Amino acid sequence: MTLVRRRRSAPPEDQLSRLRRELRRERNKLQALEDIGTALGSTFELNELLSLIVNRISQAMEAERSTLYLIDDRTGELWSKVAEGEHIAEIRLPPGEGLAGWVAKTGKPLNVRDAYDDARFDRAWDQRTGFRTRSILGIPLKNQHGRTIGVVQVLNKTEGYFSHEDEVLLAALASQAAVSIENSKLFLSMVTKNAALLETQERLEKKIREQDILFEIAMVTASASKLDDLLEGVLARAMQAVDVEAASILLADAETGDLRFRAAMGGEAEAAKRLSIPAGEGICGWVARQGEAQVVNDVNLDPRHSRSISDDVGYHPRSVLCVPLRWDDGVGALELLNKAGGEVDFNDDDLKLALMIANHVSTAIGLAQIRERRAREERLSIIGQFLSSVLHDLKTPMTVVSGFTQMMVEEPEEERRRAYSQTVLRQVNLINTMTKETLAFARGDRQLWPRRVYLHKFFEELAEQLNHGLHERGIRIELNLRDRGVAVFDEHKIERAVHNLARNAAEAIGEKGGRFLIRVDRRAEDGALVLSFIDDGPGIPNEIRDRVFESFRSHGKAEGTGLGLAIVRKVVEDHGGSIELESQPGHTEFTIVLPQQGYESGESSSETSPSA
Numbered sequence: 249m250t251l252v253r254r255r256r257s258a259p260p261e262d263q264l265s266r267l268r269r270e271l272r273r274e275r276n277k278l279q280a281l282e283d284i285g286t287a288l289g290s291t292f293e294l295n296e297l298l299s300l301i302v303n304r305i306s307q308a309m310e311a312e313r314s315t316l317y318l319i320d321d322r323t324g325e326l327w328s329k330v331a332e333g334e335h336i337a338e339i340r341l342p343p344g345e346g347l348a349g350w351v352a353k354t355g356k357p358l359n360v361r362d363a364y365d366d367a368r369f370d371r372a373w374d375q376r377t378g379f380r381t382r383s384i385l386g387i388p389l390k391n392q393h394g395r396t397i398g399v400v401q402v403l404n405k406t407e408g409y410f411s412h413e414d415e416v417l418l419a420a421l422a423s424q425a426a427v428s429i430e431n432s433k434l435f436l437s438m439v440t441k442n443a444a445l446l447e448t449q450e451r452l453e454k455k456i457r458e459q460d461i462l463f464e465i466a467m468v469t470a471s472a473s474k475l476d477d478l479l480e481g482v483l484a485r486a487m488q489a490v491d492v493e494a495a496s497i498l499l500a501d502a503e504t505g506d507l508r509f510r511a512a513m514g515g516e517a518e519a520a521k522r523l524s525i526p527a528g529e530g531i532c533g534w535v536a537r538q539g540e541a542q543v544v545n546d547v548n549l550d551p552r553h554s555r556s557i558s559d560d561v562g563y564h565p566r567s568v569l570c571v572p573l574r575w576d577d578g579v580g581a582l583e584l585l586n587k588a589g590g591e592v593d594f595n596d597d598d599l600k601l602a603l604m605i606a607n608h609v610s611t612a613i614g615l616a617q618i619r620e621r622r623a624r625e626e627r628l629s630i631i632g633q634f635l636s637s638v639l640h641d642l643k644t645p646m647t648v649v650s651g652f653t654q655m656m657v658e659e660p661e662e663e664r665r666r667a668y669s670q671t672v673l674r675q676v677n678l679i680n681t682m683t684k685e686t687l688a689f690a691r692g693d694r695q696l697w698p699r700r701v702y703l704h705k706f707f708e709e710l711a712e713q714l715n716h717g718l719h720e721r722g723i724r725i726e727l728n729l730r731d732r733g734v735a736v737f738d739e740h741k742i743e744r745a746v747h748n749l750a751r752n753a754a755e756a757i758g759e760k761g762g763r764f765l766i767r768v769d770r771r772a773e774d775g776a777l778v779l780s781f782i783d784d785g786p787g788i789p790n791e792i793r794d795r796v797f798e799s800f801r802s803h804g805k806a807e808g809t810g811l812g813l814a815i816v817r818k819v820v821e822d823h824g825g826s827i828e829l830e831s832q833p834g835h836t837e838f839t840i841v842l843p844q845q846g847y848e849s850g851e852s853s854s855e856t857s858p859s860a
Contacts, residue, residue: 298328301400301425309385309410309418311402316389317341317348318398318429326352326399346370348399351386355396357419358386361409385410387418389426397426458601461489465608475616479511482612486582486605487513490598493586494563496520497609498532500579507533507581515563515585523560530554532570532581539579541571541603545593569594571606575614582606645675648716675713678743696738696822703768703777704732710743711766714750722761723754731770735777737823737842745819748812749781749838756785756836776825777842788831796829 302314317326317339324343344353347368351358363369363381374381382404389398400422402410468481479497487495494514498507505527512520528537531552535542545567547553558564565585573580584602587594649672656668711727718725746766753764767780788796797817816838820827825842 298429301421301428305400305402305418305421305425308421309402309414310406311385311410312404312406313379314400314402315339315348316398316400316425317352318389319352319396347384347386348401351388351399351401352396355388355390357388357415358384359410359415360384380404383409385414385418387415387422389422389429391426391430397429400425454597458489458604461485461601462604462608465605465612468612475613475620476510478612478616479609480513482605482609483511483513483582486584486602486609489601489605490569490584490594491588492569492584493588494565495585496532496583497573498525498536498581498583499573499613500527500536502578505537507536510580515565516561520561520563523557525554525557530557531568532583535570535572536579536581539572539574541599541606542568543594543599544568544570567592567594569598569602571599571602573606573610573613575610575617578613578617580613582609645678645713647720648672648675648713651716674709678713678740696741698736698738698823700734700736701739702733703735704729706739706743707766707768710746714747714764718750718754718764721754721757722759723757724763725750726763726765728765728767731768731777733770735842736844737777738819741819741822742842745816745840746781748816752812753781753783753785753836756788757783758785771841775844777844779840779842781838781840783836784834785836787833787836788829793829793831797827 298316298318302316305316306312306314315328317328319325320327326339326341326343326348328339341349343349347358347360347363347366350368360366360369361383363384364371369381369384373379384401384403385405386399386401388396389400391397400418402418405414464485465482468478468485483495483497492514494512494517496509496512496517499510500507501524507525507527509520509523512518525533527533531542531544531547531550531554534552544550544553547565547568553568555564563585567586569584571582573582582602582605584594584598587598652668652671652675656665656672659665659668707727707729711725715725750764757764762784765780765782767782769778769780770776771778797813817827820840820842823842825840827841828839830837830839
């Protein structure tokens, strides 16, 4: 048998073309899918992302047009800013309206062969645009939690109708698009929040800087002892806060109203300090007179700007921020010139900060001037109190001088007259010393002239002096020298201290009379000199006992200056010693301890003077 091989017949031409077209379409779909994947990862900008999605979906689905709607979380509406064909700024559909609204509401896909046969379709859009919608395929966009966030809708399959395979493909594309859209929203949300955080951080940092500047100004205000020091410190902080090249504080003369530069920094500061500006002249003069802040970012355009003042100073500003200063009895201006760091203009924030600083400066100037007036008044008062103290302290030596002068006149023996005259000269020297000591106390001087002193001679002469002043008041002087040797101290200052203690005791005892005991002793353990001064007056009340050594406190004494015991304490402290008080009715005792270590007396405590 002969086998005849039959030749397979070639497919018809139309079948081959169809296969080629299908292969080309599949290739286009794959390319579109690849493009979509690449596009979705290339941007986080939402509008750009939506445009990329609809363009690639139309190509992949072989559709004439695509639209991607997103659900507005606030209103529930569907909106789209991207559509193929004519440009549409924005499409908004009420919740559930139209075919896209049905898909969004139900979360189910929708495949319609002829939109005009579906009652849910709204023909108004076709009528307005002239586009003829035929077939529609809509797929919900769902996030990773399964919540519908939008709808992707393709219109008019180029050949035939949308198939089940198209539904599967569009669903895959929608799933990929939903992830990218959610990522974009998350990214944009983070960017927005970060921008808000950065803005908040900048505002907070600015507020902190402002508070730091105001705190520094407050510290300068509290610590500066002189007005000029205060203004210089405040001006430095103001320049730093507003970031300017130069600045000045001008205060108006109380009589003429002319402005004088009390503080200046930057530019030609020293030249500015030598000038004064006539009342009302220039921008700062206008601000001081009118009490209104001014921002002038081009001084050449402002007729108030005085070029002659700039010529005199040698500094020509471009821009000026000037704010008024006001306090109870004066006016002035804070002037800030030329923004630094490349900035040209002053802004509203600069003005607000300058006004806050000016408010603090005004308060500080008012307080400083009050302090200066108070200090002048206190100095005048102290001078009067010192004079009163000196006059009061002169009573004792003057009484001695008066008594011995009378005795000299009546004394026939020359030797006794000579002794009386020596006593008078000693009292005159004492008067000079007392005056110097009082003035030295006021100045805070602590100069000592310690020397070897024979205790019995020093205190016997001192007791004799006190006796002339206190005997007439019915007060007897008692001297108990338990140590009659040598000690080292400033005899003039200790003499002054003893006179003040004696006078204090006499004022306390009053007219009834009493006794004043001076006891001189030596502490065994370290050789310190111990001086005790005891009176039998009424005692010092407990409520004022802690304040008896304060300056200018007389504690109820009608004629007291309040300086005596303060002088006593200072004299003792200058010697490195201490003073203590014990008081009760009928017994008041001041105990002074003067250390002797460190002094080379060369004498033992039992040594006596040559004239003993």
